[in-house]
Amino acid sequence: MKKNLLIILLVGLGITALLYSLPKGNVAGKTQNTPSGGANRDAGSEKTEKVAEKEEHAAPLTPAQLKEISALKSAFAAAKTDASQVKALENLMRAFMNASHYDSAAVFAANYADQHPSLTNVLRAGQLYFEAQTYALNGQKGGKMGEKARMYFSKALAIDPNNLLVKSNMAMTYVDTPTPMKGITLLREVIEQEPTFVPALFNLGILSIKSNQFGKGQERFTQILKLEPNNHKAALNLGFCLAQLDKKEEAQKVLKRVLEQSKDAEEQKAAKELLAEMQEH
Numbered sequence: 001m002k003k004n005l006l007i008i009l010l011v012g013l014g015i016t017a018l019l020y021s022l023p024k025g026n027v028a029g030k031t032q033n034t035p036s037g038g039a040n041r042d043a044g045s046e047k048t049e050k051v052a053e054k055e056e057h058a059a060p061l062t063p064a065q066l067k068e069i070s071a072l073k074s075a076f077a078a079a080k081t082d083a084s085q086v087k088a089l090e091n092l093m094r095a096f097m098n099a100s101h102y103d104s105a106a107v108f109a110a111n112y113a114d115q116h117p118s119l120t121n122v123l124r125a126g127q128l129y130f131e132a133q134t135y136a137l138n139g140q141k142g143g144k145m146g147e148k149a150r151m152y153f154s155k156a157l158a159i160d161p162n163n164l165l166v167k168s169n170m171a172m173t174y175v176d177t178p179t180p181m182k183g184i185t186l187l188r189e190v191i192e193q194e195p196t197f198v199p200a201l202f203n204l205g206i207l208s209i210k211s212n213q214f215g216k217g218q219e220r221f222t223q224i225l226k227l228e229p230n231n232h233k234a235a236l237n238l239g240f241c242l243a244q245l246d247k248k249e250e251a252q253k254v255l256k257r258v259l260e261q262s263k264d265a266e267e268q269k270a271a272k273e274l275l276a277e278m279q280e281h
Contacts, residue, residue, distance in 0.1 A: 065099050076108075085112070093128065102132040103145060113152065119159045123166065126152030130169050139176060146173035164190050168199040175207065183207075198224055198231070205237055217241040232262040236270050243278050251278065 061069065072095055076088040089112055096105035106128035113121035129149035136142035153170040157163060167190050174183030184207065190200040205220030221238035224231055235258050242251035251274075258271040 059100070061099055061101070065095070069095050069099075082116075093124075097131070100135065102128060102135050103141075106132050106145070106148070110148070110152065117155065119156060122152045122155040122159070126150075126156055126166070127169070130173065133173060143176060146177070149173050162193075164194055164197050165199055168197070168203055171200075172203055172206070175210065196227055198227060198234075201227075202234060202237075205234070205241075209237065209241065212244075214241040214244040218245065230261065232258050232264065232267045236267060236274065239271070239274055243274065248278055 069092065072088065072092040076085070076092050079085040079088040089108065093105040093109055096102070096108075106125060109121075109128045110125040113125040126149050129145050129152060133142045133145035133149055136145055150170055150173045153166050153173070156166050157170070160166070167186050171183035171186035171190075174180050174186075184204075187200050187204050187207075190197055191204070194200075201220050201224050205217045205224070208214070208217035208220060218238060218241040221234045221241065224234040225238065228234070235254050239251045239255040239258070242248070242254065255271045255275050259268055259275075262268055262271070
């Protein structure tokens with residue numbers, strides 16, 4: 001199966017949910033020893049850029065992307081107020097993400113969170129490192145990104161211990177480590193607290209797929225679709241599980257429904273590729 005299709009299937013709910021729905025009121029999280037403003041942020045900007053530029057990516061930035069990102073870095077460096085800093089940072093992160101340089105976006109977000117350790121900022125850093133882990137080119141890099149994601153997720157949970165979405169995402173950073181059961185334990189804790197929490201159910205379904213337990217995966221994604229009938233990523237994974245269980249007729253119905261109902265180009269592409277693979281076998 002193609003890597004891009006696997007990513008579509010494995011990327012569930014909550015990966016980017018926090019990035020653009022974080023509370024806007026508490027953006028700085030200042031402490032006595034961490035002054036706000038451009039001077040403190042700029043002190044680490046040179047180091048941040050060097051770290052970001054060393055990261056490994058699928059493709060180098062194009063001249064147009066380099067020009068855009070250079071301008072956004074300048075805007076970020078020039079921002080003076082808390083609100084303008086956050087706005088400039090979000091624009092810079094979005095540009096890196098649009099270029100599939102998730103790790104570079106995470107480096108800048110983490111540098112800012114280290115200087116302004118509010119819940120909003122550490123969540124942003126954790127989510128971006130989680131993104132970087134998901135799209136990593138190799139296991140070694142993915143492991144490093146997952147470790148950094150856990151660090152910032154742990155900081156977020158120290159501030160907000162009952163954040164189920166953070167727990168659900170943090171659990172997935174343990175999957176490819178020597179201690180994957182830590183992740184499964186976290187997800188079970190979430191389900192015990194909230195049995196219908198969809199991101200945790202989704203992640204449990206993904207873990208079932210990764211361990212070739214397609215029957216359990218079918219159960220998880222079927223449960224999600226009962227809660228959220230228009231959850232097309234869950235439907236894609238359900239179709240995949242059904243195909244692996246040799247229930248091709250059921251799988252085709254599910255995947256064709258995604259083609260008819262989803263407005264997302266990547267979801268439609270994934271459904272077409274899965275249907276094509278079924279016809280080949």
